[in-house]
Amino acid sequence: MLKGEELYQLIPQRPPIVMVSEVRSVGEGCAQIGLQIEKDNIFVKDGKLQEAGIIEHIAQSAAAMEGYKSYVNQLPPKLGFIGEIKKCKIFFLPCVGTHLLTILTVLGEAAGVTLVQAKVEIEDSDKEPLVAECQMKIFIKNE
Amino acid sequence: MDKQELISKVNSVLAEEFEVEESVITPEANIKQTLELDSLSLVDMVALIENEFGVKIASNELVKIPTFQSLYDYLAERV
Numbered sequence: 017m018l019k020g021e022e023l024y025q026l027i028p029q030r031p032p033i034v035m036v037s038e039v040r041s042v043g044e045g046c047a048q049i050g051l052q053i054e055k056d057n058i059f060v061k062d063g064k065l066q067e068a069g070i071i072e073h074i075a076q077s078a079a080a081m082e083g084y085k086s087y088v089n090q091l092p093p094k095l096g097f098i099g100e101i102k103k104c105k106i107f108f109l110p111c112v113g114t115h116l117l118t119i120l121t122v123l124g125e126a127a128g129v130t131l132v133q134a135k136v137e138i139e140d141s142d143k144e145p146l147v148a149e150c151q152m153k154i155f156i157k158n159e
Numbered sequence: 160m161d162k163q164e165l166i167s168k169v170n171s172v173l174a175e176e177f178e179v180e181e182s183v184i185t186p187e188a189n190i191k192q193t194l195e196l197d198s199l200s201l202v203d204m205v206a207l208i209e210n211e212f213g214v215k216i217a218s219n220e221l222v223k224i225p226t227f228q229s230l231y232d233y234l235a236e237r238v
Contacts, residue, residue: 099199124206126218131202153199 017041026083027076028093032058035073042084045122049077050139055112064109065116070148071101074134077118078154082130095157099129104150115139116147123151130154162235169231172211176203186228193227212238 019038024030026039035057038050051073053060059069075098083093110116117139123131132152137145160168174181177194184193196204201221208230209215214237216224224230 124202124209126202126205126216126221127198128218129199129202131206153202155199 023080025087026080026093028079028095029076032056033072035059035069035076036080039080039084040117042081047077047081047084047120049080049118049120051077051116051118053110053112053114053116057112060112063112065112066109067106070106070109070136071104071150073116074118074136074148074150074152075154077120077134078130078132078152081120081132082154082156097155097157099153099155101153102151104148106148107144107146110138110147128155128158130156160238162231165235165238166231168211169227169234172207173204176207184227186226186231188227189225190227190230191225208234214238 017038017040018026023034023036023039027034027036029035035051036049037052040048040050053065057065057069059066059072079093079096082096086093115138117137119135119137121133123133125131130153132154134150134152135146136148138147170181170184173194174184179194190196190204191201194204205216212234214234216233224233
């Protein structure tokens, strides 16, 4: 598991815009990425993580999954861009203090574009753990 | 699944996903032009094919599949 400043080896973002706090696992075409929602998170308003913050978290999770490939090859992280977001559903806004766990599954890759399915859940929740889900196309810039 | 069943299923799922009439999908037609695929939507077709047929099309193989006939042949060898 990678966390804290170790994550800077996977993503190009830096505080205060970093929206992942742990990379729990990365496998072939899948990953589990976490975010602890702190009260000073710039996407928090009225004690809840806002929609833009959830989308940014998903995007950075996908970037971290791709960045892990560079990391294991001892290369710097590549810039990634959101190409499209579709089938996006945000069921509720999670509160400060909760820990999100996002499960990513790669649905396909073509012409430098990766289509990812993301499910954002509250970890260890007894009720309604699913916060959001969407499909996102990520374009990774190759130098 | 025999090849005719495969062709019917390919045409059906592509027509539904990309909202075109099945009649415009002919063996010699160009896939990108017929389905109006651009660099972003090409991955949708790749994901759909993998989901429906369990066949993963590698990026470097896409250039070998310009027409529906070439797609039918590609899948028939792998399904």
